[in-house]
Amino acid sequence: MTSATGETSMAFSDPDLIVVAGGAGFIGSHLCDRLLSEGNQVLCLDNLQTSRASNLRLLEGRDGFTFVEADIVLPLPDAVMSQAHRITRVYNLACAASPPQYQADPEHTMLTNVVGTNHLLRLAERSGARFLLTSTSEVYGDPEVHPQIEGYRGWVNCTGPRACYDEGKRAAEALAFDYVRTKRAAVRVARIFNTYGPQMHPDDGRVVSNLICQALSGRDITIYGDGSQTRSFCYVSDMVDALIRLMESDIDGSEPVNLGNPVELTVGDLAERVIAMTGTSGDIIYQPLPQDDPRRRRPDIARAREQLGWSPQVSIEEGLERTCAWFAAELGSVRELAAEAAE
Ligand code: UDP
Numbered sequence: 001m002t003s004a005t006g007e008t009s010m011a012f013s014d015p016d017l018i019v020v021a022g023g024a025g026f027i028g029s030h031l032c033d034r035l036l037s038e039g040n041q042v043l044c045l046d047n048l049q050t051s052r053a054s055n056l057r058l059l060e061g062r063d064g065f066t067f068v069e070a071d072i073v074l075p076l077p078d079a080v081m082s083q084a085h086r087i088t089r090v091y092n093l094a095c096a097a098s099p100p101q102y103q104a105d106p107e108h109t110m111l112t113n114v115v116g117t118n119h120l121l122r123l124a125e126r127s128g129a130r131f132l133l134t135s136t137s138e139v140y141g142d143p144e145v146h147p148q149i150e151g152y153r154g155w156v157n158c159t160g161p162r163a164c165y166d167e168g169k170r171a172a173e174a175l176a177f178d179y180v181r182t183k184r185a186a187v188r189v190a191r192i193f194n195t196y197g198p199q200m201h202p203d204d205g206r207v208v209s210n211l212i213c214q215a216l217s218g219r220d221i222t223i224y225g226d227g228s229q230t231r232s233f234c235y236v237s238d239m240v241d242a243l244i245r246l247m248e249s250d251i252d253g254s255e256p257v258n259l260g261n262p263v264e265l266t267v268g269d270l271a272e273r274v275i276a277m278t279g280t281s282g283d284i285i286y287q288p289l290p291q292d293d294p295r296r297r298r299p300d301i302a303r304a305r306e307q308l309g310w311s312p313q314v315s316i317e318e319g320l321e322r323t324c325a326w327f328a329a330e331l332g333s334v335r336e337l338a339a340e341a342a343e
Contacts (some may be wrong), residue, residue: 046094
């Protein structure tokens with residue numbers, strides 16, 4: 001490669017690089033794993049705010065994997081910017097996603113979505129890379145339209161405790177689509193619905209991890225409200241498959257795509273399944289429903305089916321079995337380590 005000044009550079013012979021911001025988190029670590037398995041070079045950027053150190057340990061040492069500890073709210077470090085010429089894809093999964101965690105530091109949540117997304121969009125612009133934003137079903141708020149289609153504009157409380165996340169993601173979408181309109185970057189926007197599976201943080205506060213960890217340790221099962229609210233749960237391998245398909249698709253970057261499993265369950269149903277699967281002796285206890293907790297949520301995935309040829313493959317029964325087995329092993333090794341430390 002010869003530059004405008006006549007100098008010869010080897011830079012462009014470096015292999016392509018995929019950036020995964022939030023790559024040490026739950027979905028992000030599965031995404032890094034899959035991209036590495038397919039022979040890609042992956043640069044994982046994470047501030048380790050909500051990730052599990054063990055997720056990172058599964059990736060470190062793998063061929064093609066680089067980890068950079070950084071917070072996307074701050075200007076991206078040289079370790080990332082110096083690789084801009086190699087970067088062909090930027091996945092943005094960087095944000096706390098569980099209500100207790102994103103509400104713990106709401107200012108940081110909002111800035112992660114707005115300032116952080118802008119930093120990554122600028123990186124994509126500079127690299128000429130394609131950018132994928134992981135947005136959320138929370139952009140629909142407590143929806144009046146059911147199931148939720150991408151054209152529904154949502155019913156979000158912009159003054160409530162969920163607003164830092166919901167409005168932050170809505171602003172991130174606005175930014176991403178402005179980059180498309182002004183032809184600054186090629187963008188894909190995924191609206192992710194509830195996702196679960198191995199490598200969730202046991203303490204992250206979400207319903208699947210809470211219920212399974214409570215059941216496996218014989219503690220009481222916490223249901224918020226009366227348990228009649230619904231969610232639709234997607235197993236993580238299906239979600240990763242959808243994200244890669246979306247990134248690699250020719251889908252017009254001016255429209256978001258719902259990604260999730262349309263099988264809808266009440267929280268009460270979910271608790272019963274977990275109780276039956278684990279045979280726990282714990283009781284169900286009812287706690288107050290958090291403010292602005294959506295009553296119903298189910299994705300309409302017609303767009304993903306038609307344009308990505310994607311639909312979830314892992315049933316809720318199979319996904320819960322795998323997740324329970326993983327948490328059982330995980331909690332067992334935590335207990336063993338605690339016992340060893342006490343000896
Ligand atoms: N929930 C529950 N018990 C828990 C945790 C959550 O009943 O221990 C409820 C929560 O109020 C919500 C649903 O389960 O109605 C899903 O909550 P989660 O935090 O997993 O995700 P959300 O979809 O609300 O972002």
